[in-house]
Amino acid sequence: MNLLLLSPDDLINPQQAKIAGRQLQHIQQIYNSNVGDTLNIGLINGNMGNGTISYLGADHVIIDDIQLNTPPPPKLPITLLLALPRPKMLRRVFQTIATMGVSKLILINSYKVEKSFWQTPFLTTENITQQLLLGLEQAKDTVFPEVQFKKRFKPFVEDELPILCQSSQNYIAHLGDYLPCPSLPNQPITLAIGPEGGWIDYEVNKLTHLGFTPIQLGQRILRVETAVTALLTKLYY
Template structure:
């Protein structure tokens, strides 16, 4: 935890918070903090700053906080991610959040198993847990938006064109077809990432018809959780 993320419910006044539960355990067990220590803090969807510990025991921690710093700049990137298996989804959400992605669309595709959509990890509170972990890692406070699109064709034909308007669409597809992943982009990007093995040809064609360009990372096929940080790092250097 590189940032103690503060929820609205933590505030007992404008400049004082009370912390308990997982965050308290982390501060005491990992940081081994004590009264008088200063911690990096940030308010969810708000400013960052410092918190000085005033009270610390096994039940709660009380901090006086000063919030004056803006969170880091977000990436001009929307990620369309074919819903991966639950364990991979958790890691992928944390990675995208830590890297500054602020809009994530979890979408269906042919190779997505139907059972994935029944996972308890798609519950709002479970998704939020992973997003918070990503923010804590990266010292950021702005929660990404997560959207579900459970039907591929209606999404691509009816809603995706408006989402793509004014942006550049890229579909990452394993293999040597298309162009190698571009680098150092500054424009707004919508990046589509398929499941293990990539989108099927029909899906790639539908995305290309919508205005997407096909890109790749070479002949090696990476796991989704590995492809995500590689693609983002290359696109925005």
């Protein structure tokens, strides 16, 4: 947690906040903070700055003199179409895309996504929000990425994707003898990343028909979370 990210509910007034729960624990146990210490503060979807601990108890901490004058870092202008990863990967994927600065994540179905993955409790709004929050607090960012689900591949690709991707450069990450992933800082991009077992030909064909260009990162097969980080880095960093 490099930033204490506050929700409007945490504010007593614009200069004062009362915090409990996980963030209190972190302030006590990881920061080892004391009264008088200054903390990096951000307001969800707002500015960043700092505040000073004026009270630190077992139940809550009070932060005073909150000044929020720094805008959050810019987002990457990317829409990530990600085949739903297996549940144990999901939490880290949400954290990673928030930390790296993705604007929009669309979790989509794919032939090699097991149906049971869509039932995981990690996909509740509450759990997703919690993981995105951790990712933003890591990066020092305040703005949540948008997250959507599309549980049916064909209707999404045929009916929604053509409009969604019409003003971006569009790529599909795929193993094989394709163009190396380019570097395109500041360009709006829609990038499709497949499931563990990869895309099937039908899916690649549907996306290339829409103008998605297959790209690759070399012969090593990366875990989904590593692939997401590597592709975002190559495109934007």
